[in-house]
Amino acid sequence: MAVFTRTTKNLIIKIDEFFDNIDLGILVFREGIKSYLNKDMESFQRHLQKVDTLESNADKLQREIENDMITHSILPQHRAEVAQLIDELDEIIDGVKSTLHEIDIEIPEIPEELNNDIIRLAEASASAAEELVPAARAYFKAPFTVREKLLKVYYFESETDKISFNLKKKIFHESRELDLAHKAHLRYIIHHIENISDLAQKAADLLSGMAIKIVM
């Protein structure tokens, strides 16, 4: 019994640590984008390294959580869904990492007049992902509160869509000094930033179904 209690405790700690990693990853993403836009490359590189570490930790924790659930037969009825949720959350930190790496490799030239819009876009997209984490934590402790927490995820995702739509319109309709290749490149970077909120929405859809199932 002692061994069993210890396994349960360890698994709870690992899941919490995993969520912490996702939370921090989103925070670093937001700061990383700001550093890049402020042309503070030293700070940007630091954030990039931090995201790499967080993503690697999340991967390790994900594997350990899945292993523990299978080998110790924990949550047999919800195991597949919990594993999928962890996977969806891991996709978010993967998305964060790949976006910052794309920026690091491609070094997109962002016109200064678009800085505020890009920051707003990153803020909204990161907020959608950020609001997902407490909802995912609530699934384990108070599943009946999950759906109300998810409302914020859907709100920020739709905000991200609006900002992105306006930003793309601004780039393609108003920024006449930019050539088409530059515009396409900017659209590509915007798409990457926006993708974080889409991943959050995908995870939110899954979490919403899981919460109904467990509350019923």
Place this chain on the structure above:
Amino acid sequence: MTLFFLTSGLFLGWSLGANDASHVFGAAVGSKMVTFRKAAIIASVFFILGAVIQGSGTSQTLGKLGAVNAIGGSFTLSLAAAITIYMMTKFALPISTTQAIVGAIIGWNLFTGNHTDSSTLTKIVASWVAGPIIGGLFAVLLFILVRKFKRSVKIHLIRFESYIKTGLLVVGAFGSYSLGANNIANVMGVFLPAFNLQNLDLGIITLNSSQQLFLLGGLATATGIITYSRKVMHTVGNNILELSSEAAMIVVLAQALVLFIFSSTALSDFFVRMGLPPIPMVPVSSSQVIVGCILGIGLYKGARNINFKILGEIGLAWVASPVISGVLTFFLLFFMKNIFNINVGHRIDVPGVTVVAPVDQVISNTETDMSGIIKYLLMGIMIAGAVAMIYFYLLERKKTMEHRKSEERFWKNLK
């Protein structure tokens, strides 16, 4: 020859283990919360304990219904019940061991011209109806309590599930104990008047004649659990997997409580002391009680599409099982008596007067050999159990070590 006559009872015990005992751990094993090995060991041990410690109450009620006074009669009766169970299972009709054995006893009464005590029969039939209803009520009450507890404490899902997992083992043990106490009468009850074994001294405890028979029946049931219940457990588990893990635990607990209530003489005496009517000691159908529990929770949760087919099948089982079993017993007794010339019992009572424990020269045997056999059987089982435990412990340890090594290798290679 005596042992041969016991075989039909032992076969009935085996089928009880294979079918009815599966309901106790079905949800836990089907949902993979508990491994089959663990479930089978706990169910076997606690079934035997329940049968030996508390099995006499329900057996006395069956004795009142019809005291079979020849071992040939006991054999035929058990055989008829077992054939009925086999046939109805083959045609996928729901069957209860309890109802089959009650029908068989009435068949024996009719054949030998003995009077069937109508008050005992009414008590038994009433408990068949009351069992699922009480089970449903218990299940709903427990469900409300557990839900309120879960909401107020805000316990982590994984911790809660770990408690449920432990709860399933504890409740399963209690369920198996209650099943043993309540249902062993179905297996061995009809043999009790036909056996008079010497007391068996096991050092710590001394087993009387009926307890030795219950022990044998319990061992047959344990064999049924270990050899054949895995498939049934998975089927039961998958059928009620729609229930959450806590609901599954509640269903088993409610079922165990019902079986315990209908087999605890101490509880019945307590009721009498409180000025309440005594609880009838009646073997009830575990499978029907479990359906009552599931329906109770379903109704509480507001399920609109209650499966009336299942209810109809239970109703059919209430009527069909005793009738088929009774008719079959009547014909088998006829063949046994007239073709094989076996003594299947005779009229012992005056109408209206119930003889609880008839004493007959033909059936009172002092089987010293049987006690010896039981003693050696127990020793053998204990040694085999100890060896199996050590073997499985070492096997588990090896598996854990291999898993740990492979994990270490994985992360080393990744670096």
